[in-house]
Amino acid sequence: MAAPDGDSPSPSSSSSSSSSSSPPRCVLVFSGKRKSGKDFVTDSLRGRLGGDVCAILRLSGPLKSQFAKEHRLQLDKLLDASDYKERYRGDMIRWGEARRSADPGFFCRLATQSDGARCPVWLISDARRRSDVDWFARHHGAVTRTVRVSASDDTRRKRGWVFTPGIDDMESECGLDSGVQWDWNIRNDGSDGDLDSQLQEILSHVELQLGS
Numbered sequence: 488m489a490a491p492d493g494d495s496p497s498p499s500s501s502s503s504s505s506s507s508s509s510p511p512r513c514v515l516v517f518s519g520k521r522k523s524g525k526d527f528v529t530d531s532l533r534g535r536l537g538g539d540v541c542a543i544l545r546l547s548g549p550l551k552s553q554f555a556k557e558h559r560l561q562l563d564k565l566l567d568a569s570d571y572k573e574r575y576r577g578d579m580i581r582w583g584e585a586r587r588s589a590d591p592g593f594f595c596r597l598a599t600q601s602d603g604a605r606c607p608v609w610l611i612s613d614a615r616r617r618s619d620v621d622w623f624a625r626h627h628g629a630v631t632r633t634v635r636v637s638a639s640d641d642t643r644r645k646r647g648w649v650f651t652p653g654i655d656d657m658e659s660e661c662g663l664d665s666g667v668q669w670d671w672n673i674r675n676d677g678s679d680g681d682l683d684s685q686l687q688e689i690l691s692h693v694e695l696q697l698g699s
């Protein structure tokens with residue numbers, strides 16, 4: 488994976504950027520469109536691996552937290568799959584892009600400095616831009632793998648997705664439609680059984696990385 492993201496590594500943004508003394512043993516960077524099931528898939532993987540070894544790190548976590556503070560909004564509702572979040576999505580995208588244009592690694596660095604980053608396995612649940620993928624390649628390249636989660640528009644609609652111009656046709660949703668060679672492509676349209684068999688390969692990889 489290429490790694491030019493333009494932010495200059497500092498002691499707090501290098502591979503020792505987590506609050507852990509040891510760097511992660513395995514980093515999985517997930518991407519997918521709205522309602523493709525990124526959270527569902529990463530929750531499912533963490534459920535199997537266990538919360539003691541595996542943390543879900545959301546790039547949108549520090550973004551939503553700061554956005555909620557500045558705009559006096561309810562953070563818990565921005566974090567779940569609610570209509571409330573969708574109401575503010577456009578504003579959050581624009582707010583985040585202003586930060587990213589000054590420092591493309593801004594949210595990657597914050598997410599990997601959270602408490603969860605003490606775990607040896609990181610599931611980065613929401614890469615949306617090339618700069619996100621490049622940041623992990625640059626700082627944790629040896630242990631980073633990428634996963635694209637897809638679902639048909641029909642499935643996504645059944646999960647509540649409504650095409651919204653200005654969101655679904657912009658970088659936040661389309662920035663990783665091409666240009667990345669995904670290590671795994673997960674099709675999340677069907678039953679739990681279908682998903683389980685696809686996740687098995689990823690779980691085997693993680694277990695190998697952990698040496699178990």
Ligand SMILES: Nc1ncnc2c1ncn2[C@@H]1O[C@H](COP(=O)(O)OP(=O)(O)OP(=O)(O)O)[C@@H](O)[C@H]1O
Binds near residue numbers: 521
């Ligand atoms: N395989 C599945 N089986 C059952 N329900 C699913 C499955 N995948 C996703 N869902 C449900 O679809 C909805 C959207 O999934 P999820 O929140 O994981 O998507 P997302 O890609 O994280 O979306 P967003 O980017 O909008 O946050 C949730 O209610 C989730 O529980």
Ligand SMILES: C[C@@](O)(CCOP(=O)(O)O)CC(=O)O
Binds near residue numbers: 579615
């Ligand atoms: C503002 C934004 O982070 C919202 C992401 O929300 P979610 O991952 O769909 O819950 C999207 C973006 O960064 O472009």
